[in-house]
Amino acid sequence: MFNEVFGIITFLVTFILLVIMYRCFGKYGLIAWIAIGTIIANIQVIKTIDIFSISATLGNVMFASIYLATDILNDIYGRKVAKRAVWLGFSSTLVMVIVMQMSLTFAPAPEDHAQHALETIFNVVPRVALGSIIAYIIGQHLDVFLFSLIKRFFHSDKTFILRAYGSTILSNIVDTALFVAIAFIGTLPLSAVFEIFITTYLLKIISTIFNVPFGYIAKSMYRKGKIDKVDHIS
Template sequence: MFNLWFGVIFMLVHFSLFLLSYRLFGKVGVYAWIGMATVLANIQVVKTVELDLGLTAIVITLGNTIYGTIYLASDLLNEKYGEKAAKKAVWFGFFTLIASTIIMQMALLFKPAEGVEFSLEAHNALSAIFGLLPRISLGSLCAYFISQFLDVRLYSMLKRAFPKPGQLWIRNNGSTVISQLVDTLIFTTIAFAGVYEGEVWLSIFLSTYIIKFIVSLVSTPFLYAARSFTFRDE
């Protein structure tokens, strides 16, 4: 049960730190958070944890919470600064993801110092984290690019259909729930289709999407809070 309850705290810490970044640095803080989140999500995804749900237990990868904050960030930018600002954030995150992947793959090509045990251990650790299989890297890039632009587009459409301040939860969850479904489908298909049997693939797909759906719901109050922030220079 530790993982389950600690996961709740883990999720709340993510959203609280996002709010703090926006409160302290304004719109720049949102862009900075997106850059950080795209990198951390792909580091955390290599670690799997088991969640004890009482009658059953599921195994999930980390990274879903921090990845969910990216949708929160783009929705916030769309809500307060418009679709253009949200699209710019998507491109920013995509560039950050590609740049960090290229740089770390090049870093792994360096031969570690001979006779220095710590250097070899560090190299092996970095290889385990950043030496992702090509299919996983491709799946992550494709899923991010398509789902994020879809989220921005859907949010803009829902913003016109449900423009009232009290309907923010419709705009937020409506766009995120659909775009994250597409994100999960693209990633799990590219990364795992043919690698696992159909039942296993379906289990990964469903558990991943359910976690993302929960994260989306939890993020809504934080989006309301972030929308209320005002800045003199904006």
């Protein structure tokens, strides 16, 4: 029961922090969130937990927050800004992988106690890291495209929920399928791979369903002019 309760708390804290970042730093806060979030999520995904009677990896809530941040940027600032933020998130993850691999190559001092722990976290199986990066970049670009496409038909503030749900639910199918296929097919039985796909996708969708109100809060702050000053700081 602890994981379930703490999972709800973690969800709320994550999205409250996202809104605070937007309130304090405007669109730059959301762009920074995407960059930071991709790094955090790719570290979190290493840890496996049991929650709501299923086995799952961490990172689903953070990935859901990245999709919401992208949707807010797309809705308020346009597709071009959202795509640049996606590439920044991708670049941040790539930089982390390269720099940390170089850091692990250094021979540790005799008194060092961090090398083993760092290797456990950052010496990720290449297929898992590759799967995560490919799934992220394709899934996010698909999300931006679908959001913009849906916006052509449903462009009022009241229909933000349709754009956010529609683009994220569809793009997450591709995102999750790519990651699971690249990371696990050939190393696990197909039944286990399918189970990982279902549980991961389910948790992402649950997070998406409950995170859209935070998107409306962000949009409300923008409409009321609370973001203008921070957006135009030179």
